[in-house]
Amino acid sequence: MAKIIESIPNISEGKDKKIIEACVDQIRETAGCTLLQYTSDPSHNRTVITYMGSSEACEEASVKLAKKAVELIDLTQHTGEHPRMGCVDVMPFVPIKEATMEDCIALSKRVGERIAQEADLPVFLYEKSASAPHRVNLAKVRKGQFEGMAEKVKDPDWIPDFGGQRIHPTGGVVGVSARPPLIAYNINLGTDNLEIATKIGKTIRQAGGGLDCVKAMGVMLEDRNIAQVSINMTDFNVTPLYRVKELVKAEAARWGVPVIGTELIGLCPMQALFDVAEYYLQIEDFDASVQVIENHLL
Amino acid sequence: MAKIIESIPNISEGKDKKIIEACVDQIRETAGCTLLQYTSDPSHNRTVITYMGSSEACEEASVKLAKKAVELIDLTQHTGEHPRMGCVDVMPFVPIKEATMEDCIALSKRVGERIAQEADLPVFLYEKSASAPHRVNLAKVRKGQFEGMAEKVKDPDWIPDFGGQRIHPTGGVVGVSARPPLIAYNINLGTDNLEIATKIGKTIRQAGGGLDCVKAMGVMLEDRNIAQVSINMTDFNVTPLYRVKELVKAEAARWGVPVIGTELIGLCPMQALFDVAEYYLQIEDFDASVQVIENHLL
Numbered sequence: 001m002a003k004i005i006e007s008i009p010n011i012s013e014g015k016d017k018k019i020i021e022a023c024v025d026q027i028r029e030t031a032g033c034t035l036l037q038y039t040s041d042p043s044h045n046r047t048v049i050t051y052m053g054s055s056e057a058c059e060e061a062s063v064k065l066a067k068k069a070v071e072l073i074d075l076t077q078h079t080g081e082h083p084r085m086g087c088v089d090v091m092p093f094v095p096i097k098e099a100t101m102e103d104c105i106a107l108s109k110r111v112g113e114r115i116a117q118e119a120d121l122p123v124f125l126y127e128k129s130a131s132a133p134h135r136v137n138l139a140k141v142r143k144g145q146f147e148g149m150a151e152k153v154k155d156p157d158w159i160p161d162f163g164g165q166r167i168h169p170t171g172g173v174v175g176v177s178a179r180p181p182l183i184a185y186n187i188n189l190g191t192d193n194l195e196i197a198t199k200i201g202k203t204i205r206q207a208g209g210g211l212d213c214v215k216a217m218g219v220m221l222e223d224r225n226i227a228q229v230s231i232n233m234t235d236f237n238v239t240p241l242y243r244v245k246e247l248v249k250a251e252a253a254r255w256g257v258p259v260i261g262t263e264l265i266g267l268c269p270m271q272a273l274f275d276v277a278e279y280y281l282q283i284e285d286f287d288a289s290v291q292v293i294e295n296h297l298l
Numbered sequence: 299m300a301k302i303i304e305s306i307p308n309i310s311e312g313k314d315k316k317i318i319e320a321c322v323d324q325i326r327e328t329a330g331c332t333l334l335q336y337t338s339d340p341s342h343n344r345t346v347i348t349y350m351g352s353s354e355a356c357e358e359a360s361v362k363l364a365k366k367a368v369e370l371i372d373l374t375q376h377t378g379e380h381p382r383m384g385c386v387d388v389m390p391f392v393p394i395k396e397a398t399m400e401d402c403i404a405l406s407k408r409v410g411e412r413i414a415q416e417a418d419l420p421v422f423l424y425e426k427s428a429s430a431p432h433r434v435n436l437a438k439v440r441k442g443q444f445e446g447m448a449e450k451v452k453d454p455d456w457i458p459d460f461g462g463q464r465i466h467p468t469g470g471v472v473g474v475s476a477r478p479p480l481i482a483y484n485i486n487l488g489t490d491n492l493e494i495a496t497k498i499g500k501t502i503r504q505a506g507g508g509l510d511c512v513k514a515m516g517v518m519l520e521d522r523n524i525a526q527v528s529i530n531m532t533d534f535n536v537t538p539l540y541r542v543k544e545l546v547k548a549e550a551a552r553w554g555v556p557v558i559g560t561e562l563i564g565l566c567p568m569q570a571l572f573d574v575a576e577y578y579l580q581i582e583d584f585d586a587s588v589q590v591i592e593n594h595l596l
Binding site for chain 1: 595
């Protein structure tokens with residue numbers, strides 16, 4: 001069985017279709033890669049590309065994408081709401097099938113080294129690939145953004161992992177990582193009171209002493225006039241979907257507010273949904289790898 | 299993408315390892331087939347084989363299995379608790395991937411015709427493949443069993459679909475069908491009162507005016523001293539798992555009895571579990587074919 005890895009590079013261009021397509025073409029044209037989706041946000045001026053493939057195919061596609069991005073994207077001219085430090089801003093690798101986290105860490109290091117050599121872009125390793133604890137968190141690595149990065153890398157704590165103690169003059173630096181699959185899961189409340197969603201977000205998130213591997217905040221869905229708890233789950237094996245849903249439901253009940261629906265944004269690993277079914281159905285001794293028919297086709 | 303069909307032939311031998319292995323070998327040795335499992339029940343004197351493959355591979359394996367079974371299994375010598383009418387008793391085909399029910403019906407007819415010709419076994423088509431409404435239900439087709447079948451086929455209503463108005467003297471007749479995936483799902487109650495499980499079973503099953511495509515009965519799990527509602531779901535697209543679980547839970551509450559666990563026996567299609575997750579998480583606008591990562595690998 002072939003090992004399959006997912007990668008979700010974010011490039012710092014969300015408006016210019018020609019540049020975006022030229023970058024996405026690097027994935028399309030790499031044998032062994034399957035492009036799953038790409039979404040451009042003009043106000044963020046950023047495009048998120050999702051694809052998967054063998055380790056070797058992901059390595060090739062990553063290096064080609066970095067070369068194309070550094071050729072076409074000039075960070076000195078870039079504005080956008082989303083923080084960014086490089087023409088390819090981040091490049092995470094996620095184990096999907098047969099592949100382990102160790103495979104993804106090894107891949108991220110090979111890719112980091114090659115991007116530094118072949119695209120002349122210094123690279124920070126972060127998340128599971130981080131070379132030191134203070135480099136695990138992407139927000140900390142990216143702090144200062146492109147504009148502050150030339151100064152930041154002079155600090156011995158922030159020398160890039162590959163490519164030397166410098167930044168690329170127009171391409172900045174690239175963050176490369178291995179991480180578990182991220183799930184974007186939003187919970188809609190039967191209220192127009194944003195404050196309630198905000199309070200629930202603060203209560204359930206890891207940073208507020210809530211659930212591990214959960215990031216959450218309250219947002220307003222203006223078109224529906226309802227408040228939403230917007231959630232990023234960074235490891236569903238640590239905190240499963242049902243626990244987040246049930247905790248939000250319980251907290252909302254404190255305000256007499258019901259959960260009226262939820263949204264699963266983008267892609268999700270099947271195991272995350274099997275875990276939900278197993279919990280609610282109270283299944284004893286379930287083994288999805290054997291009992292789910294389609295698992296025998298993967 | 300290749301069409302994948304599952305088949306679950308039941309042969310009338312559950313004790314003699316040599317005969318069982320010789321029959322299972324017909325699946326193992328057919329290129330394009332993957333044997334998933336086989337389970338022999340000595341008291342039923344019956345073996346259930348589960349495999350999947352392309353339509354062509356399933357056809358070859360089916361014909362080979364019928365030839366081997368008629369050679370090795372003599373129904374005139376067969377005793378067992380489970381009703382049976384043939385050496386291969388039933389041979390259902392289930393659409394798994396890309397394949398439609400129509401593909402499975404067409405396959406069942408090709409297989410029926412070939413089994414009659416090449417293994418000299420008359421064939422009844424049943425379930426979705428049935429040639430008349432009174433032949434849909436397997437229990438009705440099989441009524442009289444092997445011992446009564448020679449007489450039964452004299453009735454114009456019960457002439458086999460293939461192979462003539464007769465039975466094979468030692469092999470009987472074979473039931474061949476197309477059907478949706480069957481899910482065996484048992485719900486354990488926090489009581490040792492079998493009567494409660496029996497009442498719940500009668501209430502929720504289709505035959506009792508309950509849920510469509512649900513068969514249910516109460517059984518006692520002697521080793522755990524608890525009562526169980528034992529359930530067969532013949533079409534999870536009509537009645538999903540969560541509805542059965544929630545209805546049993548609600549009915550059990552009438553007696554002050556909790557659901558303490560459930561069992562998913564054997565194989566289950568992933569969509570049946572996605573439906574459960576979608577319901578309990580209250581996901582809006584979920585499309586598993588796009589949003590579940592592994593669906594892009596199938």
